[in-house]
Every structure is written in structure tokens, then in C-alpha cells.
Amino acid sequence: MAKFDADTLRALRDVQEIAIRTGKHPKSAVVIWVVAADEEIFVRSVRGGKGRWYRDLAKGGLATLEFTGRRLEVQAFPASDADSIARASREYLTKYQPSPYAQSMVRDEVLSTTLRLEPR
Numbered sequence: 001m002a003k004f005d006a007d008t009l010r011a012l013r014d015v016q017e018i019a020i021r022t023g024k025h026p027k028s029a030v031v032i033w034v035v036a037a038d039e040e041i042f043v044r045s046v047r048g049g050k051g052r053w054y055r056d057l058a059k060g061g062l063a064t065l066e067f068t069g070r071r072l073e074v075q076a077f078p079a080s081d082a083d084s085i086a087r088a089s090r091e092y093l094t095k096y097q098p099s100p101y102a103q104s105m106v107r108d109e110v111l112s113t114t115l116r117l118e119p120r
Contacts, residue, residue: 002075002118003039011068012036016096019066022056029066033105034117035091042079042088045113046104054113062120072119079116088114 004012012018013036019029020043030053035042045051049058057063057076065072079085089106096102104110
């Protein structure tokens with residue numbers, strides 16, 4: 001498993017929103033939330049399986065993240081194990097707790113859309 005460097009992990013841990021462009025739809029950016037759990041980066045679709053960016057990456061795929069003036073090339077991998085899902089959920093509730101939408105990110109119907117991102 002490829003790991004992000006410390007500066008990138010810190011930036012992704014601190015940033016509230018990122019834009020994601022998938023390899024399938026590189027001209028269309030979607031704003032999403034991102035969390036860091038330990039040294040892993042997770043994203044999840046608030047729209048569940050209906051999210052286009054998620055469908056593009058569901059079986060593993062290439063994407064570009066845009067945040068704080070940076071562009072970061074990543075690859076997505078399904079994170080379907082209970083530990084990854086629980087750690088990501090915990091981080092969503094902690095990081096986005098002030099938002100009334102935080103609970104939307106931990107609904108049963110979106111848990112299966114958890115993806116782990118790795119640098120490429």
C-alpha cells in the first residue's frame with residue numbers, strides 16, 4: 001500500500017472540502033469531504049451508490065484531488081472491511097461534528113461507499 005507523505009496527510013486532515021475529478025470524467029470536479037484515519041485517507045459518497053464520482057471509482061480507479069491550491073493524483077480502492085468503515089465513520093463524526101450534515105456521512109446506506117485513497 002502506497003502512503004502519503006506527512007505534509008500531504010496533514011493537509012488532507014485539515015482541509016474541510018476537496019474537489020475530486022475522476023479519470024472517467026476529468027473535466028467535472030465534485031466537492032466532497034475527506035478524512036484521515038491514522039495514515040490512511042478515506043472518502044465516502046453522501047449520495048450512496050448514486051454518486052457519479054463514486055460509481056466511477058467504486059471498483060478502483062484513478063482520480064485527481066484539488067485542495068489548497070494543490071493537485072494530487074490518487075487511486076481509489078474499496079474499503080469494505082469493518083475496521084476501515086468504522087475508523088472512517090469515527091473521523092467523519094469528529095472532523096465534521098459542527099455540521100448538521102455530519103450524520104449524513106455515517107448512514108447505513110452510505111457506509112458501503114467508503115473508499116481508501118493512495119497516492120500514485
